[in-house]
Amino acid sequence: xxxxxxxxxxxxxxxxxxxxxxxxxxxxxxxxxxxxxxxxxxxxxxxxxxxxxxxxxxxxxxxxxxxxxxxxxxxxxxxxxxxxxxxxxxxxxxxxxxxxxxxxxxxxxxxxxxxxxxxxxxxxxxxxxxxxxxxxxxxxxxxxxxxxxxxxxxxxxxxxxxxxxxxxxxxxxxxxxxxxxxxxxxxxxxxxxxxxxxxxxxxxxxxxxxxxxxxxxxxxxxxxxxxxxxxxxxxxxxxxxxxxxxxxxxxxxxxx
Numbered sequence: 663x664x665x666x667x668x669x670x671x672x673x674x675x676x677x678x679x680x681x682x683x684x685x686x687x688x689x690x691x692x693x694x695x696x697x698x699x700x701x702x703x704x705x706x707x708x709x710x711x712x713x714x715x716x717x718x719x720x721x722x723x724x725x726x727x728x729x730x731x732x733x734x735x736x737x738x739x740x741x742x743x744x745x746x747x748x749x750x751x752x753x754x755x756x757x758x759x760x761x762x763x764x765x766x767x768x769x770x771x772x773x774x775x776x777x778x779x780x781x782x783x784x785x786x787x788x789x790x791x792x793x794x795x796x797x798x799x800x801x802x803x804x805x806x807x808x809x810x811x812x813x814x815x816x817x818x819x820x821x822x823x824x825x826x827x828x829x830x831x832x833x834x835x836x837x838x839x840x841x842x843x844x845x846x847x848x849x850x851x852x853x854x855x856x857x858x859x860x861x862x863x864x865x866x867x868x869x870x871x872x873x874x875x876x877x878x879x880x881x882x883x884x885x886x887x888x889x890x891x892x893x894x895x896x897x898x899x900x901x902x903x904x905x906x907x908x909x910x911x912x913x914x915x916x917x918x
Contacts, residue, residue, distance in 0.1 A: 668698035669720075677713040677857050678849075679706050686721020691770035692729040693744060699774070700748045703755055713861045714852050715755065717778060718762040718845050724787075727769025730907050733798060735895055742801065742887050745770060749802045750880050752777035753872075756865045758856060762844035763787045763837070768825065773802040776810060780851070781837040782844035783828045789836055790825030797903015797913060801890050805882040809875060811835050 669682040681702055683689040706712060719725070732741040752759055752774070759778035767775055767789045775781050775789075783789070791800040791807070800820060807816040815834045819826060831837040841847035856864065894900050898918050906913035 666698065667695040668702060670702050674713075674852065674857060676711045677861065678852060679709070679712055679715045681715060681717045683717075683719040683725060686719070687723055689719050689721065689723060689725040689771065690729055691725055691727060691745070691774060692732060693741065696741075696744045696748050700744070700751060703748070703751045707751075707756065711861055712757050713859065713864055714757050714856045715759040715778075716762065716845070716848050716852065717759060717775075718848075719764070721765075723765035724763045724767040724775065725769075725771025726766055727771050727792070730796065730904060733796075733904050735901060738895060739891055742890065745773070746802060746883050746887055749773060749777045749806070749883065753876055753879050756868055757861070758864075758868065760848040760852065762848050763789070764844065766825075768792055769800065770802075773800065773806060776803065776806040776836075780839070780848075782839045782841060782848045782851075783831060783837040784844050785828050785840060785842065787828040787831065787837070787840075787844075788825040789828075789831050790823065791820055792823040792825070794821060795823040795903075796907040797900045797915075798894060799890070801886040802883060804886050805879050807836070809879070 667683070667685045669684045671680050672678065673680055681699065683695065685695065728745070732738065758780065761775045761778040761781045763775060763781060764784040765786055765788070767787060769792060772789050772791060791803045793800045803820060807820065811834045826834070826836060828837065828840045832840050839847055899915050902915070903913045
């Protein structure tokens with residue numbers, strides 16, 4: 663296991679911030695990974711020379727998702743507060759955030775990916791929000807997915823918990839490009855379409871294009887977090903589902 667959950671560097675003459683999840687193969691979006699990502703974005707938010715960010719990953723999978731143990735009632739408020747602060751920071755980031763995905767991109771991992779601007783996926787990518795299978799829902803995905811895919815397609819993925827392959831994800835707008843080498847595809851896009859422009863002008867363009875989206879997502883995120891903590895986590899089945907997953911047994915639903 664890597665000493666640090668996230669690798670960070672700058673390239674392309676100071677124009678591109680690189681972030682790489684570095685806890686393969688699962689790259690779990692746990693408290694340590696969330697903190698590392700949040701710190702990296704915070705450290706570079708005022709970097710006037712940046713024209714973009716590329717978030718990718720070590721290993722065959724982007725992320726298996728969040729830590730299920732951190733969803734239990736004694737930890738979930740802190741976990742959600744930290745994750746949602748990261749999501750807001752990414753959504754508000756002043757230059758485009760590209761994400762390159764291979765393999766499984768699930769749960770909190772897909773929420774982090776959707777908080778970016780563009781998702782470049784490999785043909786083997788599988789993207790999904792399986793939270794409902796363990797008795798909870800995906801708060802950030804409930805806010806981030808509908809603007810990407812449309813309401814009915816988002817509801818399909820959020821209510822079923824199934825994963826979409828790369829081709830389906832492209833067709834419904836969940837990802838923006840499918841390429842055998844998503845990292846290279848993202849870099850090619852950056853070099854051709856972002857790097858040539860004034861970084862200052864790009865920041866204003868980003869602010870103009872995303873203002874309503876940012877406002878809506880951040881407001882909805884607060885409301886959905888409240889629903890999760892004050893509604894869902896007071897139910898018997900939510901706690902049963904999480905415990906059943908951790909205990910590797912089928913959940914016994916009582917619909918209450």
